Amino acid sequence: MWETEGVKRVEGVAEGRCPVRRWQTPRRSSSRSIAVSPSSETFDAIVIGAGQAGPALAERMSQAGWRVAVVERSRVGGTCVNTGCIPTKAMVASAHAAWVVREAARWGIRPPERFGVDLPAVVARKDRISGQSRRNVEQWLRGMANVELVMGHARFIDPHTITVGERRLRADRFFLNVGGRPAQPGVEGLDAVPWLTNASIMALQELPRHLVVVGGSYIGLEFAQMFRRFGSAVTVVQRGPRLVPREDADVAEALRAILEQEGLTIRTGAECVKLAPSGEGVAVQVNCQTGEPEVHGSHVLIATGRRPNTDDLGLDLAGVRLDERGHVVVDDRLRSSVPHIWALGDCNGRGAFTHTAWNDFEITAANLFDGADRGVGDRVVTYALYTDPPLARIGLSEREVRASGRAALIGTRPMTRVGRAIEKGETEGFIKLLVDADSKAILGATVLGVDGDEAVQSLLDVIASGRPYTEVTAGGVRIHPTVSELLPTVLQALKPLPPATDPG
Known part of the structure; x- marks a missing residue:
C-alpha cells in the first residue's frame, strides 16, 4: 500500500511517481544562529531518510540556496522503492498475468499446454524494476546543487547535532523521513520458527507449498492473493471477526468472497495466534470457534502491522517526543515538540502511504518557501488495497x-x-x-x-x-x-x- 515510481532529474524537475512539478523561485533561508564546534560540519538543513518526502524536500531546499545533507542508513528510496509499492506491485502484476493465463478460457482463449510460474524470473523482474527506481532516486539526489548524500546511521547527540559514523553534522533545521518496518505484536513463538516479512517473502526462489499469512489486512491480503495465483496453497489467519477491519462490513465480506473464490482459506476470529515447529514447516495455532485449531504450513508470513524507525536515532537527546507506538508527535504543520525538527512520512503516524508522505513534503515545502499555511488536517483520506x-x-x-x-x-x-x-x-x-x-x-x-x-x-x-x-x-x-x-x-x-x- 505505498505507491511511487522511480524518479529522475530532468531540468530541475522531479519526474516519476508524481506529475511533473515546477517550483516557484523560493526564498533563501535566514542566517544561522547556532554555535558551531570546530569539529562539526554545518548545514542549513539535514534530512534524515531518503524516502518519498526527503529527496523532493532536499531539491526544494537546494533551489533555495540552502546547503543540505541527506542522510540514509541503508538504501535510498525508502520503503516504497525497496520493499513496498514498487516491488510488490511488480509482483502483483506477474500474479495477475498468471491468473489471466490460467483463466484464459473465460475470454475464449485456449491456455498454453505448458503453464507454470517461474518464481526466480518473477523476482528478477521485480528486482530490475525496484533497482532502477532506486538508482534513479540516488542519481537525482547526487545531481542536486548544494546537497550531499551521506550514507550511514544518524544519531542525535543534542538538538542541533547528529553523528554519522565519525562525522558530526550540525544544522538549523532537521527533517525526519525515516519510514517504518514490520512489527509483530502479540505473535508468540517467533523465536522458535523461521518466518517471513513483507521484504523477505519477495526474495523467495521457490514457491511455498502452503503459505500461512498471519494478518488479514492490506499487506497480508496482497501477498496472500499473489502467492495463491502463483500456485501456492494459502491460508489467511485474522485475529478479528473479519478481514480489513477498518472497512465496512459489506466491503470486508465481498473481499472475502472474492479471495475464497480463488481458493484461499480464510480463518477469522483467531484470538490466540502462536507459532511452533511442525516437521519441515510451521504450525500456526488459530483457536477459532470453528475449523481445525491449528494450520500447518511450509512458510509463514507475519503481516500484523508496522512500526516507525524512530527507536535508534537518539531522539530523546534532541528532546523529540514520541507517542506510545513510537511515532514522532507532530502538530498540524508537521513540526515535532522541538520547533526546528519536522517529521514526514510513516514515522509521524499521520499517514502510512507513499502519497501521504509526498503530501507531507508538499505541506512542508509550501509553508517554508511559499508563505503558505497548510496543514495535514486538511488532507482527505485516500488509499487503495491492491488485491485484484x-x-x-x-x-x-x-x-x-x-x-x-x-x-x-x-x-x-x-x-x-x-x-x-x-x-x-x-x-x-x-x-x-x-x-x-x-x-x-x-x-x-x-x-x-x-x-x-x-x-x-x-x-x-x-x-x-x-x-x-x-x-x-x-x-x-x-x-x-x-x-x-x-x-x-x-x-x-x-x-x-x-x-x-x-x-x-
Whole structure:
C-alpha cells in the first residue's frame, strides 16, 4: 500500500511517481544562529531518510540556496522503492498475468499446454524494476546543487547535532523521513520458527507449498492473493471477526468472497495466534470457534502491522517526543515538540502511504518557501488495497458517516451492472457513494472493482473542496465504456441511508 515510481532529474524537475512539478523561485533561508564546534560540519538543513518526502524536500531546499545533507542508513528510496509499492506491485502484476493465463478460457482463449510460474524470473523482474527506481532516486539526489548524500546511521547527540559514523553534522533545521518496518505484536513463538516479512517473502526462489499469512489486512491480503495465483496453497489467519477491519462490513465480506473464490482459506476470529515447529514447516495455532485449531504450513508470513524507525536515532537527546507506538508527535504543520525538527512520512503516524508522505513534503515545502499555511488536517483520506480487483477509498466510510450522526444519502451499484467490468469479464465488487443530505457534499466513496483505484479519483477534487455532488452529475460527458462514467449514475440514484443492520 505505498505507491511511487522511480524518479529522475530532468531540468530541475522531479519526474516519476508524481506529475511533473515546477517550483516557484523560493526564498533563501535566514542566517544561522547556532554555535558551531570546530569539529562539526554545518548545514542549513539535514534530512534524515531518503524516502518519498526527503529527496523532493532536499531539491526544494537546494533551489533555495540552502546547503543540505541527506542522510540514509541503508538504501535510498525508502520503503516504497525497496520493499513496498514498487516491488510488490511488480509482483502483483506477474500474479495477475498468471491468473489471466490460467483463466484464459473465460475470454475464449485456449491456455498454453505448458503453464507454470517461474518464481526466480518473477523476482528478477521485480528486482530490475525496484533497482532502477532506486538508482534513479540516488542519481537525482547526487545531481542536486548544494546537497550531499551521506550514507550511514544518524544519531542525535543534542538538538542541533547528529553523528554519522565519525562525522558530526550540525544544522538549523532537521527533517525526519525515516519510514517504518514490520512489527509483530502479540505473535508468540517467533523465536522458535523461521518466518517471513513483507521484504523477505519477495526474495523467495521457490514457491511455498502452503503459505500461512498471519494478518488479514492490506499487506497480508496482497501477498496472500499473489502467492495463491502463483500456485501456492494459502491460508489467511485474522485475529478479528473479519478481514480489513477498518472497512465496512459489506466491503470486508465481498473481499472475502472474492479471495475464497480463488481458493484461499480464510480463518477469522483467531484470538490466540502462536507459532511452533511442525516437521519441515510451521504450525500456526488459530483457536477459532470453528475449523481445525491449528494450520500447518511450509512458510509463514507475519503481516500484523508496522512500526516507525524512530527507536535508534537518539531522539530523546534532541528532546523529540514520541507517542506510545513510537511515532514522532507532530502538530498540524508537521513540526515535532522541538520547533526546528519536522517529521514526514510513516514515522509521524499521520499517514502510512507513499502519497501521504509526498503530501507531507508538499505541506512542508509550501509553508517554508511559499508563505503558505497548510496543514495535514486538511488532507482527505485516500488509499487503495491492491488485491485484484482493487479496493479504493476516499473520505469517510459508511460506518464513520453513521457514527457522525448526520443525515446522509447513499448510492450503490454492483460491478455486474458496469459495462467496463462486464466486457473485461471481471464483475466482482461494487460502487458505494455517501453524501451529506443537507450540504450535498460527497462524504465518501468506495469502489471495490476493476479499475476502481483509477476511477474513484475522478471524485477527489470535489470531495476535497466540499462542493456538492451535483457538480459531478451535471458535469461533462464521460467516456464510455469506463468505470468512472457510472459514478454520476450512482449519484443520480441516491437514497436516504437506512438504519444500520451491522453493529460493526
